[in-house]
Amino acid sequence: MRVVWLWFGLLKATGKRGEEREWKGKRDWGGDEGDDCPDNSCVQSMENDRCEFANELRVFVGTWNVAGRSPVGSLAVDVDEWLNLKDAADIYVLGFQEIVPLKATTVIGAEDPTEAKNWNLLIGKTLNDKYVCPLKPITNDNYQYARVSDPERRASVCSRTATPIGDQPDRGSRYKLMASKKMVGVFISVWMKRELLRRYSVSAVNVCSVACGIMGYLGNKGSVSVSMSIEGTSFCFIAAHLASGEKIGDEGRRNNQVSEIFRRTSFPRLPQDGGSPHPLTILGHDQIFWFGDLNYRLYLDDNLARQLIKKQDWRALQEFDQLERELQDGGVFQGWKEGNIKFAPTYKYSSSNCNRYSGGLPSRAGEKQRTPAWCDRILWYGKGMKQLSYFRSESKFSDHRPVSALFLTQIEVVESTNPRLIPTITPTTKLHRTRVKKRRPPTLCSWSAKDKKACAN
Incomplete structure (x- = not known):
């Protein structure tokens, strides 16, 4: 009784206080x-x-094409603004494109982990600098969280395929690196609050890369993905860089690459999973996030596009957006969702003057003519997911502006x-x-x- x-x-107690509870970042549900x-x-x-x-997690998803530039010390301020740490999330999922210049030596040659290591160091320092000393150097760019039976060691990180990442401090830092994967210039890095590793069971962390660039199999374009389960809910994060081009028909190449990524992405079961079942494909997961430089452009004349941008008429501009039509027509992204875009196109900014778009009239010598577009996007698919915000940051580090979204997700606790x-x-x-x-x-x-x-x- x-x-x-x-x-x-x-x-009875909740009847008086139920109306007081509000989600942070409510300005754009999407x-x-x-x-x-x-x-x-x-x-x-x-x-x-x-x-x-205890079953709601705040997931931050971000994407940034850094135009082949290496992270520098002064970039820490931009990264801090991008990650919006004043409204900190439980999980940070960050996707990058072109962390190395896309030239023959980097596309065809052996993978060099240096840039991935440098970006992880910068991210880790930004997330944890207020709590502990900066992270020690990470020696590999391909590693995953490994679930272990000892509760005192559940938060350990190791590589299933290469060098163990034992040189990170296990205690004191607020966020822990869960998984990271690099393929030429495409890079993904997933971080999670340590307190969640003590509260929830995190298992089946796996990574996959799909190269579908030159000749359909080189890594200048493609995706890197992370699969993981938190209690009874499976997550899949896909960071992608699709084919460029604003000519008629180029959107078809992007759609074909999306289909290839769906078809070729797989997460095989491994002994480390302890025999627990987990999804093998992208669409087998409960909650899925697809983000990156998807390169979809506008079906619109350059001058008209710039006029709408000047008026900040984002709704009218979106009517000509290729990805928006793809979502409405139920093509390769049938059933997927994207939040309302209430910010200016993120590409392409001039290298000589980062405050304006490249091209336009009057034309400038040596400057590429590109119609501004929302190339950098974040999509999601699944149940128990609500987008709280969708915005771009104003870093002038590259010719793209970084984009991010904050989600509230619900997990099934076992x-x-x-x-x-x-x-x-x-x-x-x-x-x-x-x-x-x-x-x-x-x-x-x-x-x-x-x-x-x-x-x-």
């Missing part, structure tokens, strides 16, 4: 009301004498994985964050097997 009493007490996280899968955790949501989480409950009214008085009957977190049985009867 005392369990039932507490149950109704919590429901989706339909049907995208809301379902109310019937709330899982809560009791810590420090209070009840809080009851038996972590004894600190209470069982999944399905009330008719969603439980909101509630303070619990010190003198009270036992909480839901102190359910005993006897209580559960009595309640069931």
Whole structure:
């Protein structure tokens, strides 16, 4: 009876405070009301004498074409602004394009991990500099989080394919590198709060690369992907760099590359996974993010495009966007979603004057004529995902502006994985964050097997 009493007490308490709860970054949801996280899968955790949501994660996804430039010390300010650490996320998923110049020696030659290492060092320092000393050098560009049985070592990181990454400090830093993969100039880096590794089971971290550039198989274009599971929810992150070109028919090449990435991306089961099943393909995952320099352009004359940009009429400009039409027509991205674009096209900025787009009239000697376009995009697919914001940053480091999006995602907590989480409950009214008085009957977190049985009867 005392369990039932507490149950109704919590429901009553939430009636007054339910309206006070708001999502941060609410200015741009970028989706339909049907995208809301379902109310019937709330899982809560009791810590420090209070009840809080435990199954919602804030995922930051960012993409940046850095035009073959190496990270420098002064770039730290731009990266900090891009990652928006004042409104920190639980997971950071960052995709880069052209971290090396796309020339014959880098496209055909052996992979050089130097630039990937440098970018990871800069990202890690930006995420953790306020909490610990800068990270020590990372010696490889291809590594993944490895799940281990000892709870005290669950947060260790190693490489399944190359040198172990044991030279990172295991304690003190706030974010941990979960996976990283480089293919020529395409690069992905995934970071996660350490406290989440103690709260949730993270498993089946795997990486894959698909080269579909020159002759269909060179790595100047293609994708690098990360697959991972958090409790009972699988995630897939695809960082892509698709074919360039604004001529009629070039969009078809991009669509073909998307199809190839879908077809050739696979995540084989490995002994480290402990026999637990996990998705083998992109669309087998529960929540999927596809982002990068997708290179889709505008079906519009250059002068008209620049006039609409000057007016900041983004809605009118989007009517001519190739990717927008692809999403509406149900082509290779059938069923995928993108948030409302309320920012200027991110490509191509002049190298001589980073405040204006390249080309236009009057023409300038040696400057490429390119119609401005939203080449850098972030798409998503799946349930239990809500986009909170979608924006571009103003770094002038390259001819592209970095783009990022913040998502609220809901994960399915496996009851038996972590004894600190209470069982999944399905009330008719969603439980909101509630303070619990010190003198009270036992909480839901102190359910005993006897209580559960009595309640069931």
